[in-house]
Amino acid sequence: MGQDPAARVTLNPGFTPLVPASALAAEVGIAAPLWVKDDSANPTHSFKDRVVSVALTAARGLGFTRFACASTGNLANSVAAHAARAGVPSIVFVPADLEPSKILTTAVYDGDLVAIDGSYDDVNRLCSELIETDDFEDTAFVNVNVRPYYAEGSKTLGYEVAEQLGWRIPAQVVIPMASGELLTKIDKAFSELVEIGLAEAPAGGWRVFGAQSAGCNPIAVALHAGTDVITPVRPTGIAKSLNIGDPAAGLYALEAVKRSGGWMDFADDDEIRDAIRQLARTTGIFAETAGGVTVAVLRKLVESGHLDPTAETVVFNTGEGLKTIDAVAELVGPTYRVRPSLRAAREVGLIR
Numbered sequence: 001m002g003q004d005p006a007a008r009v010t011l012n013p014g015f016t017p018l019v020p021a022s023a024l025a026a027e028v029g030i031a032a033p034l035w036v037k038d039d040s041a042n043p044t045h046s047f048k049d050r051v052v053s054v055a056l057t058a059a060r061g062l063g064f065t066r067f068a069c070a071s072t073g074n075l076a077n078s079v080a081a082h083a084a085r086a087g088v089p090s091i092v093f094v095p096a097d098l099e100p101s102k103i104l105t106t107a108v109y110d111g112d113l114v115a116i117d118g119s120y121d122d123v124n125r126l127c128s129e130l131i132e133t134d135d136f137e138d139t140a141f142v143n144v145n146v147r148p149y150y151a152e153g154s155k156t157l158g159y160e161v162a163e164q165l166g167w168r169i170p171a172q173v174v175i176p177m178a179s180g181e182l183l184t185k186i187d188k189a190f191s192e193l194v195e196i197g198l199a200e201a202p203a204g205g206w207r208v209f210g211a212q213s214a215g216c217n218p219i220a221v222a223l224h225a226g227t228d229v230i231t232p233v234r235p236t237g238i239a240k241s242l243n244i245g246d247p248a249a250g251l252y253a254l255e256a257v258k259r260s261g262g263w264m265d266f267a268d269d270d271e272i273r274d275a276i277r278q279l280a281r282t283t284g285i286f287a288e289t290a291g292g293v294t295v296a297v298l299r300k301l302v303e304s305g306h307l308d309p310t311a312e313t314v315v316f317n318t319g320e321g322l323k324t325i326d327a328v329a330e331l332v333g334p335t336y337r338v339r340p341s342l343r344a345a346r347e348v349g350l351i352r
Helices: 022-028 048-061 074-086 100-107 120-130 147-153 155-164 181-195 218-225 250-260 269-283 289-304 321-327 342-347
Strands: 018-020 034-038 066-070 090-095 112-116 139-141 172-176 207-213 264-267 313-317
Touching (some): 018 155, 022 034, 022 269, 022 289, 034 155, 048 074, 048 139, 048 147, 066 074, 074 090, 074 100, 090 100, 090 120, 100 112, 100 321, 112 120, 120 139, 147 155, 147 181, 181 207, 181 250, 207 218, 207 250, 207 289, 218 250, 218 264, 264 269, 269 321, 289 313, 289 321
Parallel strands (some): 066 090, 066 139, 172 207, 172 313, 207 264
């Protein structure tokens, strides 16, 4: 499936910028090269275009005639857009309290959009029940009944980073976590490239670090407690794209981080907002709240000594800041407001 370009369901995502972040490195105390893998450059402005292209291409090959998902926002955007491009009906399910921008950027594709009065975990549970009904037997839920294909699509982030670094694996990566799937698949991608001899691993291997928000941090809390028991939580906070309270791949994420000698941490809403602004100021990248989580956790990892400031590091921005603009809307705005005259400009200090 997917070998024939005509059979693919795709918006042609991928090969997004790997941005050098020397100014950010200086501010957070990193002396080695620091990079931002900026997946906001994908067609619907998040890394979800990667996983959706793989999953829906498989779904078409398997004979499904409608595309669907349970989503915290970015996945709904991508499924609706892919379905529109392919001319296939879509139906996506989201929590009703999702950011308005993510509702709009899904609804604009004119598929069915179902807002559920509940958390993402409630949405996902309903979708798992719907696939057992006759009315949904021909519907491909990308993260439910075709999830294996969906998960494999995340590996392309790891493949690309290695290629963009000249077929080298970075010494350290910091990855946002919702279900934990993205972290495990980037780690798996690195392992596959090294195993087949296509990429060179750093001496001593690479270390994997996970980032969560304080409002939804069950994987990081389990690591801090020294247990493999991940206790589900009721998510809160502004990083809604990471708000999966019962993470399906949490145990695998724990295993990858512990095996590699990495760590996990979490950031509260104020830290997330500050990190969004810091990333924008130092790199020109406006990240959604998940990117703010990653940068805020990067700072904590350096401060705590868990992350080596002398080792090359890649952090992952998985979405566009315009999708979560409310997060910083009250913190930024015009520096000056003046009447259209030189006198007014002089009065506020624009000229002498």
